[in-house]
Amino acid sequence: MDEILHPLRHWLDAIEVTNPEMAHLLCKLIPAQCPFERDVNLFGHTLFHIPPLCKLNPFYEELVSLRFRALCYLADECGEDISAYC
Structure with a gap:
């Protein structure tokens, strides 16, 4: 499976942030933290917790790195x- 995903991972790692519009778009599209993690509450009581699932994404590290490069740019x-993106 890793051999199949390697070209896409390499492509994501090779993306260079070269203009502010692109950087802003990347920072808006790639969330700063996992959007799936949350507590499910009912009448003020926590029923259960949904853990962060982003690390299950095979491109998680590459996307986080791309967002970081956009922020640095x-x-x-x-x-x-x-600070608006943090």
């Missing part, structure tokens, strides 16, 4: 405040 190259 905005902060270092563009001098923008990135």
Whole structure:
């Protein structure tokens, strides 16, 4: 399975963030934390907890790395405040 995914992983790792529009788009599309983790509550009592499932995504590390590169581009190259994305 890993041999099949390797070209896509390599492609994601090779993406260079070269303009602010692209960087902003990546920061908006790739969440800062797993959107699936949550507590399910009923009448103020926690029924159960759904753990973060993002690490099950075979491209998790590459996407987190791409988001980090976009944030670094905005902060270092563009001098923008990135606190809205954190």
